[in-house]
Amino acid sequence: MMPSNINTGNGSNPQATYLECMKNENVLKAFENVRREIYAQADASFYTLLQSGKDKNAAKQQLKKVIVDVMSKEPSAIPLNRAQKDAIVNALLEDMLGYGPIQPLLDDPEVSEVMVVRKDLIYYEKNGIIYKSDITFRDEEHVRTIIQKIVSPLGRRIDESTPLVDARLPDGSRVNAVIPPVAIDGACITIRKFGKKFTAEELVKSGSIDEVSLELLKKFVQGRLNILIIGGTGSGKTTLLNVLSSFIPPTERIVTIEDSAELQLQQEHVVRLEARPPNIEGKGEITIQTLVKNALRMRPDRIIVGECRGGEALDMLQAMNTGHEGSITTLHANSPRDAISRLTVMVLMSGQELPHKAIKEQIAAAVDLIVQVARMRDGKRRVIKMSEVVGLNTEGDVEVVDIMDFKIHGTDENGKIIGRLEPTGYIPSFLEKLAWYGIEVPVEVFQKKYKK
Template identity: 50%
Template sequence: MTWEVETFFNDKKAIVFDTNLTIGNSNECDIVLNLKINVFIQVIIEYGFIYIIEDRITKVFFMKNLLKINNKIISFKYLKKFKQFEPDEEEISTIFLESNFEFISNKIQDNFIGKKQFLNNNINISEYDFYDAATPILGDIYFANEDVYLKENRSFFQKYLWCLKSQFFDYGVISSILQQDDVTEIMINNYQTIYLEKFGKLSLSKLKFPSEKNLMHIIEKMCNFCGRKIDITSPYCDARLMNGDRIHAIIPPLAIDGACLTIRKFPKKSFSLNCLIENDSIQKSLQHYLLKYIIEKKNILISGGTGTGKTTLLNCLASLISKNERIITIEDSAELNLDHPHVIRLESRKENIEKKGIVSIRDLLKNALRMRPDRIIIGECRGEEALDMLQAMNTGHLGSMTTIHSNTPHAALLRLETLVLFSGYDLPLKGIREQIASAINIIIQLVRNKNGKRSIHSIYELVKLSHENEFVLSRIYEDDTSIC
């Protein structure tokens, strides 16, 4: 961490290190700055910040190029990448709950509005612009009561700025955990209660929003970025952020105890079959069967509860499809990420603010049938599109796959039967079951045990429909220990 300091009054230059030493305490700096004539002037340079103490008044600047000190123009050039001091969960909550936080935020915002820079949710200003403007404002308030010579005070000051930046540019209190790869799900029950899922296990976070109003601001900000609206007339929203994270928000009056936000993190990398085997999510002995089903173009139904890894397994199996085949994926929120040269990705669309423009999974499936797919992959069957999916599987699109929420393979078929009834057609039960029996070949049941481990519990083949109109299933694999 180094600075280049240059004076214009005597044309001298020196390299100064981020050692927390005050300029004037080392011979090299004395030669450059020549400020010992006034012992009340001290300069501390550290991690992109310049702290100037003159007559016991502290002024702070961020990577400022030219400054006048003791009526002498001096150039400061930071030679390393700016290092951010990110606070931990407890510090974040402390800072956001600090009595002056909202006041300082408003003062910084007023500063940008005065400069006509703060427009359209900060899009027109950079992080550098923010730090440049916010640092002096916070410095005037913070160091009026805190000793600038203490390293811990300067460190906390920089963490305070990080929190202010996260409120302006990101999503406030939860900005840090949104960047953590080991956090897979964020569940905000109310503004004071946040649960995190890490490695399949839930834990209570130390993070807290300062108020219900602040949480509502973050929810509205997320929804606005997704082109969605949430208010008392439309008190829930299901959307996808630009990075792929899936959000669901529900607010009063539907949420009795206050606004509730659930965020499912989008994985930055796709898991291969070998990765799942290494993680003990798939038994190595099953690798042969799964490859065989893909090669033989078996229609596969992946069943499981919430968070059991259905989409992960679906993505993994789809990645095994031959590169010569044309694949069309259809999802409510695009989560599948296939490393395949011939993929068309479709995503349904919710209604807009005018309650128009909705495009359902069923609409997309009908369009997909006109796009010459070899295989169709639906992220999840949860409604009337189930009938169209069965029709597609029965009319030449072999090797198609989808997922469904269910506890057992047999229950998955019964739920699929119920979803077909949502299609609006008055179909006899026998006809529906015949469609299912001829369309679905393999059912893979996933579970998550009490330790958070996800795994394949069983694989069944749907053999036929019996004379009594019952599904006949043949067990291929079952692991009773996976639910322990």
Template identity: 50%
Template sequence: MPGDAPQAKPQAKPPTTAPKPAAGIKPVASSTPAANDRKSHGSQKPIDIKPSKLPELSERYMAARNIVFEDIKQGVDVTSLVRLDRQQARQDIQTAVETIINFRRLDLTSAEQATLSREVCDDILGYGPLEPLLARDDIADIMVNGPNTVYIETKGRIEQAPIRFRDNQHLINICQKIVSAVGRRIDESSPICDARLADGSRVNAIIPPLAVDGATLTIRKFKQDKLTLETLMEYGSVSPAAATVLRVAAACRCNILISGGTGSGKTTMLNCLTGYISPGERVITCEDACELQLQQPHVVRLETRPPNLEGQGEVLMRDLVRNCLRMRPDRIIVGEVRGPEAFDLLQAMNTGHDGSMGTVHANNPREGLSRLENMIAMGNISIPPAAVREQISSAINVVVQCQRLRDGS
């Protein structure tokens, strides 16, 4: 706070809370028949992108906002604030904002002052302009394409969100805040990072110089209510016959590979199948960013780690899968197979770890199996192709293909 600021603090207004989230998850319900009964996808309508008008901010408000943020940054101990109870911290921040506005004689209406207080609270205690979007249960994905362009996906439709960041540095600061919470870093020397939020939401961030038009942030929202095969049947995503086969395959310890494109529901399907694992089994999961929601009591979750500033300490997915074999697992679950760890997962499936599962990016089941072969070849593992195919055929019992239609369902 400036040195000549008055000692007396004005009475703080009641805290401005973030928008109340919806009462529950509202998954997308496809109006088309179950996936197995669809004859053609060519008639599906493409995903609509609905533009949204950004709120107009006056130069007067933006100038006042810059002054308040600068004074807050210089005069308020943010570290002590984040350790307080959230409600108390909001009240203290709002009191500080009011003090600065009065001392600086800033020309703001009561509505603008409330908006500014909320912005400061969200910036210090949360993730800035993203807070209202993170509080909504109906949003599946948040896509930030620079400081002035934010898109969201709701019910299979993509639309522009009416929010923006102050500038590109503000967006980069939010990215750094997200990744540092899980012990990772993002900067010019390491401009790409995968992370997760406290609620399990998956995050990918990429900043300049790789992101030419400003930092880019993609958040796959974590659904609090775990979907089940029964729920997917109600939505028409899975036929009753297919659901029965999947239930039996998971319960009878079949080795399952889930294949599909980006956003097709591979992780959702994997979560559904883990619900049929016996509570007495020891399950070990390996992921880049933990997002699986296993309900069993005997679960160990492992996560990869990027290298530090000196380029040391990196832990790859293959390291985790190989270490799993020394941890006496009944089942091994790999969140996403995309490298040489495919060989180690096949080895585990073929050496007594029945019921193991994994996902792979592929457009059809045959391509999914071919990708496993290619991943093993890329790992410089000196095994003849015929032997690799034999390993795959003996290890994989069931391939589940997930597909996202053009209309978003």
């Protein structure tokens, strides 16, 4: 069931604001008249105000005075009531200072993703569930204008010759935009919001993992296991990576490498690196693979790669095998065994002509633990599996054995899944490595009869 409005935290109803402006012809006509008049009277100070990002609330109050002043001096021949005038003011503020009709969705702390399918079809994800919104853009040009507003400050370009673009908002939210001819039904935008940093305690409280299992992962991180976090899109990989990274001792030097900066490490000794796409001339690209190679020259104790997608997988594996134990990365995969297959393909993408056997040996020697996360049918993101990479079996394939597996025991009256991570009975061989670093894990934790 779709909610009737979206809570922005200030008691207003932003959907009603835009519905009134976009669906009432008189209000829309008045909106366009006022907007046109504002830009016609604009001077340099007006554009400076629009570009001011230091104090958004102050800029909003100043701009509101400008809008109200224009509306009072240029009374429209169209009769408008107070509510309609307020709607026009709010719509203009969102258009000029924010990102148009989707700004209320971006302001809602409970909304994690905004998806513009076309000008009149917008969806959003809230608490793990996707809803259809009633808000719309005025027209196709309005969508294009908002896209340009997002990418222009970053020096990115989007047009018919380059109809795809990745960008990020000032708060770190990831943006992907696609326009025709690639997007057949019109320009579309996908925004993955930069959510608040989850603490370990909040992760347990949310039901994503139980306290005992999280304590296990904490020991695995402190014991310098090389960890691979896997899952589908939006399954919570980066959230878990942030939490696991918080367990790294503050005495260690960490280098993070990301395609789009999302990690929020709290340690002081952190070097953050971000990949860069090519410029308009097609030059200046800096790939994750290049950054991983460079990171090896920066004396890191641990390397954290936000996501492995291609040839950088080989450099990451080599880093794990050459004294940078305790490194962590993520990748898209639907199971631990699928992750091994994907890693193999990624290594082949590096351009190095390595035999499959050598690649499998690299993976088996480098990766200690695979942690799988998933967004389940009730919308909740959970850790559903922990698996050890044991080594190569007699057939030369990488052997993966599950340590913990999520068992579903039913659903409650609200449709929420009841279940937990349970030990499989397998005792991982890396306990000796943990002990070498002074980390003791009781064997009983891995026994099937162990009660959490």
